[in-house]
Amino acid sequence: DQQVKQNSPSLSVQEGRISILNCDYTNSMFDYFLWYKKYPAEGPTFLISISSIKDKNEDGRFTVFLNKSAKHLSLHIVPSQPGDSAVYFCAAIFGNEKLTFGTGTRLTIIP
Amino acid sequence: DSGVTQTPKHLITATGQRVTLRCSPRSGDLSVYWYQQSLDQGLQFLIQYYNGEERAKGNILERFSAQQFPDLHSELNLSSLELGDSALYFCASSAGLAVHNSPLHFGNGTRLTVT
Numbered sequence: 001d002q003q004v005k006q007n008s009p010s011l012s013v014q015e016g017r018i019s020i021l022n023c024d025y026t027n028s029m030f031d032y033f034l035w036y037k038k039y040p041a042e043g044p045t046f047l048i049s050i051s052s053i054k055d056k057n058e059d060g061r062f063t064v065f066l067n068k069s070a071k072h073l074s075l076h077i078v079p080s081q082p083g084d085s086a087v088y089f090c091a092a093i094f095g096n097e098k099l100t101f102g103t104g105t106r107l108t109i110i111p
Numbered sequence: 112d113s114g115v116t117q118t119p120k121h122l123i124t125a126t127g128q129r130v131t132l133r134c135s136p137r138s139g140d141l142s143v144y145w146y147q148q149s150l151d152q153g154l155q156f157l158i159q160y161y162n163g164e165e166r167a168k169g170n171i172l173e174r175f176s177a178q179q180f181p182d183l184h185s186e187l188n189l190s191s192l193e194l195g196d197s198a199l200y201f202c203a204s205s206a207g208l209a210v211h212n213s214p215l216h217f218g219n220g221t222r223l224t225v226t
Contacts, residue, residue: 004153034214043113043201043217044154089153093210098167099144103153 003027004092006102014110019077021105023090026071030092034099035064035075038087047088048075077107085109114138117202117218125226129190132221136183136204142166143185144215145177148199160185161208192225199223 005024013019023033031052036044050057050064050073057064063076077084090102114137124130136143145157156169160179171177174192179185189196199222203215 002153006153032210034210036217041219043115043203043219044215045113045217046214049214091154098156098159098169099210099215100156101146101154 004090004100004102006090006105008105010106010108012108012110013080015082016079019080019084019107021075021088021107023073023102024071025092027092027094028071029094031095032093033064033066033073034091036089036091038089044089080109082109082111113216113218115202115204115216115218117221119221120219121222123224123226124192126192126194128192129188130192130223132187132189132200134185134202134218136185137216140204140206140216141183142205142208143179143183144203145187146201146203148201154201166208194225197223197225
């Protein structure tokens with residue numbers, strides 16, 4: 001049962017444009033959502049998070065939007081840079097339970 | 112550098128064998144998590160330890176076991192290995208239990224290949 005879904009395995013975006021990565025979830029009990037970024041041969045690194053009581057959280061070029069009614073969140077990267085090329089994982093958690101990850105979206109920034 | 116050290120980086124072994132993966136958490140972190148990433152799969156949670164005690168269990172097979180030692184390092188033991196166990200195994204650590212307050216820091220993983 002995949003409770004966190006990233007339906008786009010890959011995404012290509014021109015440098016300088018906006019990258020939008022999407023994530024859907026099924027468990028309405030999730031109360032925190034996180035995005036992790038992973039480069040090849042490295043472990044995932046924490047990028048940004050959002051509480052379920054908010055609908056937006058911004059950190060520099062990265063903004064996460066949460067639509068609870070649609071059980072959907074998205075990560076916006078503006079402007080996209082070549083160093084943003086990586087696999088992005090969406091993750092969700094309820095209380096102190098385990099972090100549930102999506103399958104990831106490979107983002108490629110085209111110079 | 113996340114501060115989480117995993118050894119070995121690569122492991123190739125035959126079916127039916129047993130292997131041990133090792134993880135040293137970031138200094139000061141009490142929680143250790145193990146995740147498995149198979150081809151085209153997300154990170155599947157296996158097990159969590161907090162200060163030496165098992166805290167949560169995910170989809171961990173009975174052939175797999177783990178422990179966290181008094182110095183807080185952790186080991187994941189995989190036995191009776193099957194071809195399907197080939198995957199990247201990640202260890203992560205965090206300071207406490209509330210992941211949203213202390214996000215996980217991941218090691219670079221151990222790539223296990225079962226032939």
